[in-house]
Amino acid sequence: MTTKNKIASIALTPTATDKHFTRVITAIIISVFAIYLTIGMTLGVLPGFVKSDLKSGNLVVGLVIGLQSLATLLTRAYAGKITDTIGARTSTHRGISMVMLCGLLYITAAGWGGNPSLALGLLLLSRIVHGISESMAVTGTLTWGIGLLGAQKSGKVMTWNGIAMYAGIAIGAPLAIWMKNTIGITYVFAAILLLSAISWLATIRLPDLPVDAAHIRTPFYKVVGLIAGQGLGLAFSSIGFACISSFISLLFAARSWGDPSMAFITFGACYVLTRIFCSSFPDKYGGYKVALVSLTVQVAGQLLIAFSSSRIMAILGCSLTGIGFSLIFPALGVLVVKKVAPQMRGTALGAYAAFFDLSLGLAGPIAGIIAGRFNYEAVYLFGAISCLLAISVLFIYKNK
Known part of the structure; x- marks a missing residue:
């Protein structure tokens, strides 16, 4: 058995120690919290940016906000497939990488505020990417945490994962509004890049899960x-x-x-x-x-x-x-x-x-x-x- 498989085997045992549980769950919480801070921050500033800066109506505001959730819904199956066939680490880190891409797209859109059509197009693209990233990252972290700690602790993993999600959204929106009013919306979007890096670093030392390539997948x-x-x-x-x-x-x-x-x-x-x-x-x-x-x-x-x-x-x-x-x-x-x-x-x-x-x-x-x-x-x-x-x-x- 290789060293990598030994690590995974130890991590998967149902008798994981409290220290191991704390280490894994803390990494997952930080990673998920950082991702959902980016979601909460965009929810806090995008409606005002679209309506006031881009001079668009309520319908467009609703489209920009709702497009992320639609993209998340439509890519749940894809995210699950990637997680199961390539690995939870890969799914999580691909999701985080896409959040980084979102940050760059948001910054570019803010820079092109003088061209509303172009800025709006970039925002719509960024919302789609943000939705896919959410699907990938959350499916990956949930599967990763349950795999490392064992199915008998799946309830705790999902519970703490949910706390990180809702806390990120709840804190992100007012934080972004304060940042926008204080230093400008570009810095709000730049913070997404920083949070993505934090999310990546939080899980970088967690052991990977073994993937059974020979397993016949259920449709x-x-x-x-x-x-x-x-x-x-x-x-x-x-x-x-x-x-x-x-x-x-x-x-x-x-x-x-x-x-x-x-x-x-x-x-x-x-x-x-x-x-x-x-x-x-x-x-x-x-x-x-x-x-x-x-x-x-x-x-x-x-x-x-x-x-x-x-x-x-x-x-x-x-x-x-x-x-x-x-x-x-x-x-x-x-x-x-x-x-x-x-x-x-x-x-x-x-x-x-x-x-x-x-x-x-x-x-x-x-x-x-x-x-x-x-x-x-x-x-x-x-x-x-x-x-x-x-x-x-x-x-x-x-x-x-």
């Missing part, structure tokens, strides 16, 4: 069918989160409840704290049980918002939704990891995450139609019903 559509129960559960459960992110501000305005910032803050705080203090629950108690409890809490949160008679009730509903939504991805993800061979783990995780992407893409427009036809309270009834559908899906697919 992507069959993998989707295999994890459809968990994917649909994730999709339905994500709608409550989409309803809060899209319409809680409008609900507060319609009820004259003032600044909705506390609703977002409590949702985010409860989400992160639940992940921090309950990160071991999916591995310890099983993904199925944790998902059912989480969905029940989320239903309560959505109903509390829907029937809220005061600002405090709505904020409490957001808090419960944050608690309930927090462990859904790792809980159902644990079940996904158990259903596939290690050689197909990247493809399965890519397919699983695609359900989340698709849900967020569809939930906003559907909720908007409901709000227009009825009222903002009805949006959260929609969120509660969606969580109940997720519970039904879990019961249906329990033994499948």
